[in-house]
Amino acid sequence: MEMLSIFQYSLIYNAFSFALAAMGAATLFLWFGRSQVSDHYKTAVTISGLVCAIATYHYLRIFESWEAAYQVKDGVLSATGVAFNDAYRYVDWLLTVPLLLVELVLVMRLSREETASKAKKLGFAAALMIILGYPGEIAADVPTRALWGTLSALPFLYIIWELYRGLGESIERQPANVRELIKKARLLTLASWGFYPIVFMAPYINISGGTAQTTIQVGYTIADLVAKAVFGIVIWMIAVQKSEAEKSGNH
Amino acid sequence: MEMLSIFQYSLIYNAFSFALAAMGAATLFLWFGRSQVSDHYKTAVTISGLVCAIATYHYLRIFESWEAAYQVKDGVLSATGVAFNDAYRYVDWLLTVPLLLVELVLVMRLSREETASKAKKLGFAAALMIILGYPGEIAADVPTRALWGTLSALPFLYIIWELYRGLGESIERQPANVRELIKKARLLTLASWGFYPIVFMAPYINISGGTAQTTIQVGYTIADLVAKAVFGIVIWMIAVQKSEAEKSGNH
Secondary structure, X not given: XXXXXXXXXXXXXXXXXXXXXXHHHHHHHHHHHHHHOOHHHHHHHHXXXXXXXXXXXXXXXXXXXXXXXEEEEOOEEEEOOOOOOOHHHHHHHHHHHHHHHHHHHHHOOOOHHHHHHHHHHHHHHHHHHHHHHHHHHOOOOHHHHHHHHXXXXXXXXXXXXXXHHHHHHHHHOOOHHHHHHHHHHHHHHHHHHHHHHHHHOHHHOOOOHHHHHXXXXXXXXXXXXXXXXXXXXXXXXXXXXXXXXXXXXXX | OOOOOHHHHHHHHHHHHHHHXXXXXXXXXXXXXXXXXXXXXXXXXXXXXXXXXHHHHHHHHHHHHHHHHEEEEOOEEEEOOOOOOOHHHHHHHHHHHHHHHHHHHHHOOOOHHHHHHHHHHHHHHHHHXXXXXXXXXXXXXXXXXXXXXXXXXXXXXXXXXXHHHHHHHHHHOOOHHHHHHHHHHHHHHHHHHHHHHHHHOHHHOOOOHHHHHHHHHHHHHHHHHHHHHHHHHHHHHHHHHHHHHHHOOOO
């Protein structure tokens, strides 16, 4: 068991509760906001809300698992012997990470064939990235962690390539008023997703147990909030602006 | 552990339960009322409801944490050894205080650029104010509390300046029928927010533990109800009146 200070324990505890509230709020915001976009964009916004709803569920589980793993009595922190279940994160990502890329493809409103082809390729690569990362996350030693981490980086690189090469051309065909916003959403995906491998690599360098665990848990939580809630709201903003422009006949 | 009387303990207990019920009721009122405003104001009302929903969640957590921290058996109050988690308030404010300012900006229906710029500036200052306040709240000694409290006052002063200087001019451009109501909403923000630093400073003066804790908990609870639920309903009233006026072509 990692050696945690009470401060670190509380920081993680409060970060989980914050994420639970923020993901829940983002879910409701997006589902309410669904009525403000035209029919073409409703699916993208529905999925944005779903991703946050799935994350809300998992942060509730993560929060409760964290609560069960430790107890603080009279100012002393001790492990209860119940293991903290880290797998919830990977279960969450397996569902949500492909959906995040599908959101981005859907809000662009490409042709039906192009939408299906891009969504399939990107979704499959995203799922593969998560599946390959998990054996590394639970590995006891750094070389095993590094091996799976590196394998997981390959589909990640493919996703970056696809977002810039494959999707780049389609982005240039988007209406001028939203082109920059879509590029921002793409950049947000890369910036927030790029944070996960950094957190994943935290145990590579020699930092002590409690600090490593705090960095991993708080780091993943912040990255999740940006990648899902903030990203979802940007997708909704794109959908609102495209709906308005199309309603006034300017598309 | 603070020395609380049973009366003080019960007063705080019932205040938390009251806030939980009132915030939940305000949430539902605002979300039902969302269908009564025109599309331009739906986002402002959605967010007003969300702020109350996030507060409902946190009052549930605060209530349960309070319940776990003490027990009353045969008329004797004793601490259980489980710490009361005061951080929930700051976690709540970090999410809701920026959103309260966003509500006010959104209901004014400024241009897209002006909305984005005002919302960003005010939201960022609000988040900074909360982040700087927290180290003071958990500080063991009064000088440390006072230091962080003073730092936290700087973004607060900036917000006041922005609400009166920056937003004042935009308020004068609002339709006559709602101008006074928007000024009231602004005043409500200042009056209720001004209450927090007063409560924050309660431990500065030499009052005993139990009284200080009761003042802080009940004081913050009343301030939260005014700043979120009452304020949210005023925002909704502005949205209803503006929707009606715009429908009859008078805008």
